[in-house]
Amino acid sequence: MDKEISFxxxxxxxxxxxxxxxxxxxxVNLDIDKGSFVAIIGHTGxxxxxxxxxxxxxxxxxxxxxxxxxxxxxSKTTNKNLKQLRQHVGMVFQFPEKQLFAESVLKDVxxxxxxxxxxxxxxxxxxxxxxxxxxxxxxxxxxxPFDLSGGQMRRVAIAGVLAMQPDVLILDxxxxxxxxxxxxxxxxxxxxxxxxxxxxxxxVTHQMEDVVEYASQVIVMEDGxxxxxxxxxxxxxxPNWLATKQLTLPKAAQFALxxxxxxxxxxxxxxxxxxxxxxxxxxxxxxx
Amino acid sequence: MENIIEINNLSFKYPEQDSxxxxxxxSIAANQWIAIVGQNGxxxxxxxxxxxxxxxxDSGDIHVAGVALNDExxxxxxxxxxxxxxxxxxxxxxxxxxDDVAFGLENRQIDREDMKTIVENSLRAVGMWDYRDRIPASxSGGQKQRVAIAGILAIKPxxxxxxxxxSMLDPQGRREIIQLVKEIKxxxxxxxxxxxxxxxxxxxxxxxVLINKGIVVTDESPEQxxxxxxxxxxxxxxxxxxTQLVTELRHLGINVPNKYMNDEELISWIKKSLFQM
Numbered sequence: 001m002d003k004e005i006s007f008x009x010x011x012x013x014x015x016x017x018x019x020x021x022x023x024x025x026x027x028v029n030l031d032i033d034k035g036s037f038v039a040i041i042g043h044t045g046x047x048x049x050x051x052x053x054x055x056x057x058x059x060x061x062x063x064x065x066x067x068x069x070x071x072x073x074x075s076k077t078t079n080k081n082l083k084q085l086r087q088h089v090g091m092v093f094q095f096p097e098k099q100l101f102a103e104s105v106l107k108d109v110x111x112x113x114x115x116x117x118x119x120x121x122x123x124x125x126x127x128x129x130x131x132x133x134x135x136x137x138x139x140x141x142x143x144x145p146f147d148l149s150g151g152q153m154r155r156v157a158i159a160g161v162l163a164m165q166p167d168v169l170i171l172d173x174x175x176x177x178x179x180x181x182x183x184x185x186x187x188x189x190x191x192x193x194x195x196x197x198x199x200x201x202x203x204v205t206h207q208m209e210d211v212v213e214y215a216s217q218v219i220v221m222e223d224g225x226x227x228x229x230x231x232x233x234x235x236x237x238x239p240n241w242l243a244t245k246q247l248t249l250p251k252a253a254q255f256a257l258x259x260x261x262x263x264x265x266x267x268x269x270x271x272x273x274x275x276x277x278x279x280x281x282x283x284x285x286x287x288x
Numbered sequence: 289m290e291n292i293i294e295i296n297n298l299s300f301k302y303p304e305q306d307s308x309x310x311x312x313x314x315s316i317a318a319n320q321w322i323a324i325v326g327q328n329g330x331x332x333x334x335x336x337x338x339x340x341x342x343x344x345x346d347s348g349d350i351h352v353a354g355v356a357l358n359d360e361x362x363x364x365x366x367x368x369x370x371x372x373x374x375x376x377x378x379x380x381x382x383x384x385x386x387d388d389v390a391f392g393l394e395n396r397q398i399d400r401e402d403m404k405t406i407v408e409n410s411l412r413a414v415g416m417w418d419y420r421d422r423i424p425a426s427x428s429g430g431q432k433q434r435v436a437i438a439g440i441l442a443i444k445p446x447x448x449x450x451x452x453x454x455s456m457l458d459p460q461g462r463r464e465i466i467q468l469v470k471e472i473k474x475x476x477x478x479x480x481x482x483x484x485x486x487x488x489x490x491x492x493x494x495x496x497v498l499i500n501k502g503i504v505v506t507d508e509s510p511e512q513x514x515x516x517x518x519x520x521x522x523x524x525x526x527x528x529x530x531t532q533l534v535t536e537l538r539h540l541g542i543n544v545p546n547k548y549m550n551d552e553e554l555i556s557w558i559k560k561s562l563f564q565m
Contacts, residue, residue: 044428044458149328177374177456179328179485180526206458248459251529258555259563270529274536281542281562 004168004200005032005055009064012050012224016062024050026224028064032217034167035198037191039211039232042221043246048204051221052170055202056089057082068168087116090166094173096157097150105131105148106141109159116164123163130159134189151182158186162193168200169193175207187214208250212236212268220245236268292318292446292479293339298348300338300502308334308502311348318353318446321473321480323493323510327524331502332483336449339481340369353446367396370440372453376432377424385411385427386420389439396443410438413475414468430461434468441476448472450482454489466492487514487526491550498523514548530554 012025024047032038040048053059054066057073066073071085093099102108109127114120131141134155140148145156154174161169171190175183191214193199205211211218211232218235220228222245228235236242239249239257248254249266252273256262261280267273293316301307308331316322324332337343339350341362350357352365373379382388389410393403411417414434424432433453440448450469454462466489473480482493490496491510498505498513500523506513514520517527517535527535530551534544542562549557559565 151328177452179455179524180487181327181524246460252533255529255533255551255555258551259558270532270536274533274540277537277558277562278540278542282564 002034003031003067004034004036004069005202006030006067007054007064008067010054010061010066011063012054012059013062014050024224025054025061028224028226030219030226030229032200032202035194035200036217037194037201037215038203038217038219039215040202040204040219040221041206041208041211041235041247046221046245047224048221049172050224052091052172052202052204055168055170056086056091058091083116087164088166089168089170090161090164092158092161092169092171092174094176096161096174097145097153099160100145100153100157103144104142105136105145105156108145108156109163112160112164126163126165127159130163131156133162133193134159135185151178151185154178154182154186155189158189166199168202170202170204172204173206174203175205175210190214208236208248212250220247233265233268236266239266290318291315292353293481294351295339296349298338298350299346300334300343301346302334309338309345310502312502312504314497314504314507316479316481318479319473319477320495321482321493323490323496324481324483324499325485325487325490325496325525326499326505329501330499332499333451335499336371336451336481336483340371340449341365367443368445369447369449370437370443370445371449371451372433372436372440374452374455376429376436376456379436380424380432383423384420385416385422385424385435388424388435389442392439392443406442407438410442411435413441413472414438428461429457430464433457433461433465437465437468437472441472444476445478447479447481450480450484452483452485455485462486462489485526487520487528491528491548498525510550511548515546 007028007030010025010028014022014024042048050059054061055068057077060073060075060077062075068085069088100108102111106127109130110123113123113126118126136152136155136159145153148156175186187210190201194201215232218232219226220235227245236249236253242249250268252270253266253268256267256273256276262276267276295312295314298309298312300309326332334343338345341357353368355361355364357365380388381391386407389407390403393406408417411420414437416431416434416438454465457465469480472478482489484490491514493510495507496510496513497507514528515531517531520527530549537544
């Protein structure tokens with residue numbers, strides 16, 4: 001498979017040459033394939049946000065380099081000529097609805113493509129396509145984004161990023177603060193972009209159930225380092241190790257542990273958990 | 289049991305919107321933990337704001353601890369209620385943790401020495417005394433919500449309203465806050481009203497009130513409500529983990545009792561009935 005993103009020996013120091021200097025990324029090496037679905041997990045302050053901000057050059061490495069498609073980002077990279085990179089890599093920040101500003105839903109979503117040089121006609125097409133993707137009804141297009149519900153506002157904000165038609169989409173806890181239905185809608189959307197439009201997804205999350213359900217690759221961060229990078233089953237195979245990273249197991253796996261079953265291969269979903277329980281059920285009920 | 293909150297014949301509508309509540313009745317007994325659940329727009333948070341006098345009903349009346357909620361009694365009623373909102377960043381007013389907790393007391397003209405004692409006790413009660421000199425920006429979301437709760441404990445309310453207070457927290461922050469609420473409820477003799485989307489959080493309550501479009505659809509115990517998967521789905525409520533697992537076990541031919549069990553109860557049932565341990 002083709003590589004989409006590659007970090008080699010990336011260090012990032014916040015406030016270098018000052019008493020507050022902090023090594024926020026420490027020797028990060030990382031490969032992400034085109035079209036993959038990557039989850040990044042780690043305790044608060046482990047470096048997840050710093051890592052993802054390197055992918056569209058909001059932050060630049062203090063040393064080392066980041067390759068994204070045809071772009072190489074190093075400490076020497078200037079802010080000129082980053083437009084194409086930022087069109088290629090879309091970033092959905094935490095609580096993106098805080099960034100809504102325009103007087104109508106449609107204008108808000110059109111802002112990105114217009115800002116990146118599209119005619120207003122093309123920008124409107126891109127915006128409408130994006131709004132359709134996130135399931136925002138046409139009758140809401142002329143409404144103020146601030147009159148929408150929280151879940152709708154979140155989806156409009158995401159549409160603003162999708163209207164740029166990025167090939168890579170980075171999402172920093174995109175469902176935080178949403179109700180279960182809103183959570184499900186956003187995750188289904190992200191999955192659809194990955195499966196149907198082959199968008200490479202990088203998801204920062206605390207929701208281990210989402211990691212299990214959607215991700216193909218999981219990156220675990222601690223103190224600015226990548227401490228694990230692999231398949232979902234591998235990351236969740238060692239509960240003790242996870243606990244040292246202050247991370248939790250998916251609920252099904254934790255339940256199995258509490259029952260004292262499945263130690264060799266922890267069930268990660270409710271289906272698997274139910275099967276593991278049945279396998280451990282004693283059949284001699286009738287003998288009693 | 290004495291009702292600490294009595295809502296009678298309450299009607300309310302927002303300007304230029306359809307009527308939200310029309311003749312709503314609800315009473316809450318003292319020292320109960322009640323969860324209010326429902327979809328976005330169902331009126332959950334509006335109800336909390338009506339109880340706290342942040343919104344004024346069009347008609348009907350609300351009594352809080354025997355006091356009628358009206359212009360004259362507004363401050364008396366507010367003194368009985370503490371509210372923790374959703375966004376930890378929206379409710380920090382002090383420059384430090386200690387200042388923030390003192391703020392509510394300053395507004396009530398409490399003597400300085402007394403204030404010091406109250407602030408210390410409140411911060412100790414939420415496990416944040418060691419952080420008293422910290423600035424808000426250096427705290428995690430869960431820690432900020434703890435400080436918000438300390439600020440509320442300082443004014444000794446009888447009722448604590450949690451308006452989606454854990455929904456913006458990571459799983460660890462969420463667990464911390466829920467654990468804290470459990471502890472302080474009995475210690476401080478509080479009535480808890482928790483407005484939440486988290487069904488596992490609602491399961492801790494004595495009663496779950498489900499609101500849909502301003503109408504109380506059901507008002508029952510978690511045990512009664514939480515194993516009704518279809519019903520929960522109809523109102524876009526999450527099915528609790530244990531109920532999902534029980535459904536899956538039934539599919540695999542296991543005969544599980546037809547009642548809601550929480551994690552602990554289901555684990556002990558499985559161990560006893562299936563593993564014969």
